[in-house]
Amino acid sequence: xxxxxxxxxxxxxxxxxxxxxxxxxxxxxxxxxxxxxxxxxxxxxxxxxxxxxxxxxxxxxxxxxxxxxxxxxxxxxxxxxxxxxxxxxxxxxxxxxxxxxxxxxxxxxxxxxxxxxxxxxxxxxxxxxxxxxxxxxxxxxxxxxxxxxxxxxxxxxxxxxxxxxxxxxxxxxxxxxxxxxxxxxxxxxxxxxxxxxxxxxxxxxxxxxxxxxxxxxxxxxxxxxxxxxxxxxxxxxxxxxxxxxxxxxxxxxxxxxxxxxxxxxxxxxxxxxxxxxxxxxxxxxxxxxxxxxxxxxxxxxxxxxxxxxx
Numbered sequence: 001x002x003x004x005x006x007x008x009x010x011x012x013x014x015x016x017x018x019x020x021x022x023x024x025x026x027x028x029x030x031x032x033x034x035x036x037x038x039x040x041x042x043x044x045x046x047x048x049x050x051x052x053x054x055x056x057x058x059x060x061x062x063x064x065x066x067x068x069x070x071x072x073x074x075x076x077x078x079x080x081x082x083x084x085x086x087x088x089x090x091x092x093x094x095x096x097x098x099x100x101x102x103x104x105x106x107x108x109x110x111x112x113x114x115x116x117x118x119x120x121x122x123x124x125x126x127x128x129x130x131x132x133x134x135x136x137x138x139x140x141x142x143x144x145x146x147x148x149x150x151x152x153x154x155x156x157x158x159x160x161x162x163x164x165x166x167x168x169x170x171x172x173x174x175x176x177x178x179x180x181x182x183x184x185x186x187x188x189x190x191x192x193x194x195x196x197x198x199x200x201x202x203x204x205x206x207x208x209x210x211x212x213x214x215x216x217x218x219x220x221x222x223x224x225x226x227x228x229x230x231x232x233x234x235x236x237x238x239x240x241x242x243x244x245x246x247x248x249x250x251x252x253x254x255x256x257x258x259x260x261x262x263x264x265x266x267x268x269x270x271x272x273x274x275x276x277x278x279x280x281x282x283x284x285x286x287x288x289x290x291x292x293x294x295x296x297x298x299x300x301x302x303x304x305x306x307x308x309x310x
Contacts, residue, residue, distance in 0.1 A: 039097060039098050039176070039179065040092075040095070040097065040098050040178065040179060040184055041098060041103065041175050041176070041178055041184070041187070042098055042100065042103060042175075042291070043176065044175055044176070044242065047287070047290075047291065049245070049249065050287065051104060051107075051284065051287045051288070051291070052107065052246070052249045053249050053252055053253055053256070054253075054280060054283055054284045054287060055104060055107045055108045055111055055253070055284055056107075056111045056195065056198070056249055056250050056252065056253025056254070056257075057252075057253040057254075057256045057257045057260075057280055058108060058111065058112075058253075058257075058277060058280035058281060058284055059108055059110070059111020059112045059114065059115055059195070059253060059257075060111070060115050060199070060202070060253055060254045060256075060257030060258065061257045061260065061261055061273050061276045061277040061280060062108075062112050062115075062273070062277045062281075063077065063081065063111075063112045063113075063114075063115030063116045063119075064115065064257070064261060064273045065273035065274055065277050066080070066081070066112075066116070067115075067116050067119065067137075067138060068137075068138070068273070069272075069273045069274065071138045071139065072138055072139055073136075073137055073138025073139040073140045073141075073142075074116045074119045074120035074123070074137060074138065074140075074142075074143055075120060075139070075140035075141045075142075075143075076138070076139050076140045077116045077138075078113065078116040078117050078120050081109065081112045081113040081116055082113050082117075084109050084112070084113070085106070085109040085110055085112075085113045085192065088102070088105045088106045088109045089106055089109075089188055091105075091106075092105075092106045092184075092188075093181065093184060093185070093188075098295065099292075099295075100288045100291035100292045100295060101288050101292065104284065104287075104288050104291075106188065106191075107191070108284065110188070110191050110192045110195045111195050111250070111253065113192065113195075113196075114192065114195035114196035114197075114198065114199050114250070115199050115254070117196045117199075118151065118155075118196050118197075118199035118200045118203065119143065119199070119203070120141075120143050120144065121143070121144050121146050121151040121154070121196075121200070122143070122144075122145070122146055122147055122148050122150075122151040122200060122203065123137065123142075123143040123145060124137075124142055124143045124144070124145030125137055125142035125143065126145070148200050148203060148204040148208060149204075151200050152197060152200045152201065152204070155193055155196055155197035155200060156197060158193050159190060159193045159194060159197060162186060162189050162190050162193060163190065165186065166183075166186045166190070169182065169183075169186070171183040171186065173239050173243070174239050174242075175187070175242065190243075191246075194243075194246060194247045194250065195250050197247065197250070198247055198248070198249070198250020198251045198253070198254060199250060199251070199254050201248075201250070201251040201254070202216065202220075202250065202251030202252070202253070202254025202255045202258070203254060203258075205219060205220070205251060205255055206254070206255050206258045212267040213255050213256075213258045213259035213262060213266075213267050213268055214255075214259055214267065216251070216255035217252060217255040217256050217259060220248055220251050220252040220255065221252060223248060224245060224248055224249070224252070227241050227244060227245050227248075257276070260276040261273045261276050
């Protein structure tokens with residue numbers, strides 16, 4: 001067998017040696033070449049979607065914990081959470097292979113930052129956004145007050161620009177085949193914007209649509225079920241279904257998080273942001289630990305549920 005090259009590691013193996021087989025070190029063989037690329041992003045299975053929903057729900061409750069419960073305000077919290085996102089992203093980008101703890105920490109940081117960025121864009125200090133006799137939304141600027149439709153339009157436009165740039169590069173949209181630095185950077189830019197957009201969608205469903213928290217969550221769940229059904233339609237690219245589902249799990253997490261934390265009088269369970277966040281964090285850490293064990297001990301999963309591969 002000819003020696004193979006780890007294109008992320010920057011060089012070839014020694015003469016006569018090869019990189020470990022995928023059963024030991026999960027990666028991607030580049031068709032028609034002798035290159036072997038270490039996989040940076042997870043296989044998309046049912047467990048992936050469970051973890052994505054848990055992370056986005058925690059992002060909602062944790063973002064509200066800092067901005068609302070601790071009264072730090074949307075502006076200060078957004079700056080702090082965005083800096084956390086940058087740090088976690090640098091760690092992920094510098095990693096040579098997929099690490100569940102690195103990857104899901106970035107997903108969580110984008111969900112938390114997306115929560116407060118969306119709220120800062122859409123809300124202001126008017127009475128409809130103040131609760132419990134509060135006179136402000138916390139420290140610092142009170143928000144831009146753009147409203148959900150305008151905020152969503154801006155975010156959708158920004159997301160389309162990212163996808164247009166991505167397409168112009170000729171790089172793949174399929175998550176399993178994203179292995180270059182440039183493709184991964186575009187991936188994370190799309191994730192940050194999509195999680196912010198998803199927060200706006202979730203808040204609109206919860207606060208303005210009349211569906212309430214539980215109703216909004218059920219609606220998004222129903223749409224996701226339709227996407228699963230569309231997987232059987234050959235004319236619909238699987239990668240398109242993946243990205244739609246990826247965006248929609250954010251409003252699912254947003255409405256679920258609000259349902260857990262908001263007062264009973266508003267249709268929530270009134271469990272509080274601190275308690276809900278602690279439980280969700282424990283669940284997510286447990287799932288990351290399980291994913292880490294699976295990643296070390298098994299080959300690539302065969303489940304094709306919304307895999308993001310055409």
